[in-house]
Amino acid sequence: MRGRYILLLAALFSCVSCLKDDNSSKTPHAAITSFTIGYYNVKFHDMNIHGRDTLVNIREGGVMYPMTIDQVNNRIFNMDSMAYGSDLSKVTSSVYGVGTIGYKYLDDPDVAYLWRSQDSIDFTRKIQFVVKSLDESYTRTYDIEVNIRKVFPDSLLWSGRDTVGFPVLSGIVSAVRNDSIFCFGTDTAGMPSVSFRTVTGGEWNGANHLSGLTAQGWNHRITVCSGKFYTVSDGSLYGSSDALNWTSVKSGVKSVIVSGEDYGELWVIGQDSTIMKSSDMSEWTTIQSVPEHFPDSAAVIFSYPLATNASLSRSVLAGIADDSLYASVWTILSGDTIWTQVDIPANISLRLPAKRGLTIMRYDDALFSLGNGLDGFRQSNDNGITWYMCDSFVEDYSSWNRYMQLPDELKGYGSDFTAATDNKGFIWIMTDDGQVWRGVINRLRKN
Secondary structure, three states, X not given: OOXXXXXXXXXXXXXXXXXXXXXXXXXXXXXXXXXXXXXXXEEEEEEOOOOOEEEEEEEEEXXXXXXXXXXXXXXXXXXXXXXXXXXXXXXXXXXXXEOEEEEEEOOOOOOOEEOOOOOXXXXXXXXXEEEEOOOOOOEEEEEEEOOEOOOOOOOEEEEXXXXXXXXXXXXXXXXXXXXXXXXXXXXXXXXXXXXXXXXXXXXXXXXXXXXXXXXXXEOOOXXXXXXXXXXXXXXXXXXXXXXXXXXXXXXXXXXXXXXXXXXXXXXXXXXXXXXXXXXXXXOOEEEEEOOOOOOOOOEEEEEEEOOOOOOOEEEEEEEOOOOOOEOEEEEEEOOOOOOEEOOOOOOHHHOOEXXXXXXXXXXXXXXXXXXXXXXOOEEEOOOOOOOEEOOOOOOOOOOOOOOOOOOOOOOOOOOOEEEEEOOOOEEEEEEOOOOEEXXXXXXXXXX
């Protein structure tokens, strides 16, 4: 025997009607006042020294996930879900209360057990705890709800959907403004076009022709600054408020340095090989001459506060220059006057490859890159200095996230694509053959 006994249900529940007795002298004293689950294993997949998938158990304690006791509705539950992979099939518990405490499984309701601290309880089964007052005049039953995460919180989950109305566009590029995502490119008739939709739902609205831009002169780079769209065509900077109608803003511009978010300042490279910036597109400040190895039209810029000093921000710019095999990465701190190239790692495998269609996004407090061929994400946790492949099979640990994986259907895609992040925590990837994929790390989902 494991220290249990069977209580006849007739006796156990005979005094339930005492709940409704208004006589205070007969008020029953039966309640659970504290409930804690003991230690248990959390199973997850890891990699051994040979790079092979293996199952690992980590020991956790239920004290990390406090149980809330709802005395009104007789419920005991944890508001913070336990880790994905938690094994609660044989777990002890610590229970305090007034009265004699027992429990029963709802799939075997005719049997009840006297609770003991050393009992291994199976919380994967539906279970109730039962408390009987010492005078046996009242029985109180609590429903136990132990919540476990259904999905590993760091997993990047993808859905291929919402392609209704999405056109086939060549030279596809994207931008996010407020709660909408915009895809630009050349349609099947050779016209510069855009399709857009909200990030939360709805259909794409087909290919809408752009007014004011020519297909021959447009460089297929789009950025958003202070709520407006900007691009370069025929040696001039063009702007648009609605993504459809474009007008010339400034002449003598070679390329726009694409911002990874609504940056607040627009940076451009002039045809006179200078770097300029403006916040209103009327007054322009020349920052410096374009230094050697500086990225040209395929550049992306991000700005974020320093981890050591939130009052300062760092901007990181990366792109392709000089026909090099590796991307060129530059940085500037707020208050500095010139861009400087980041240190180049001695290990060339940690450099960012200069792939066609290089795309960089800031996501989950790190930088991630993609390039044509879509072999996978590369991640940088040191402001663009070193880049590690987010390989699902690795032999040692470093800064990468092996859960940052592309959907199988996209891996190896060899034609043009575009990627963007929205304000709901999602990554969007659109391809020139009309695919639309949306992914999110579970813990970053905002809707």
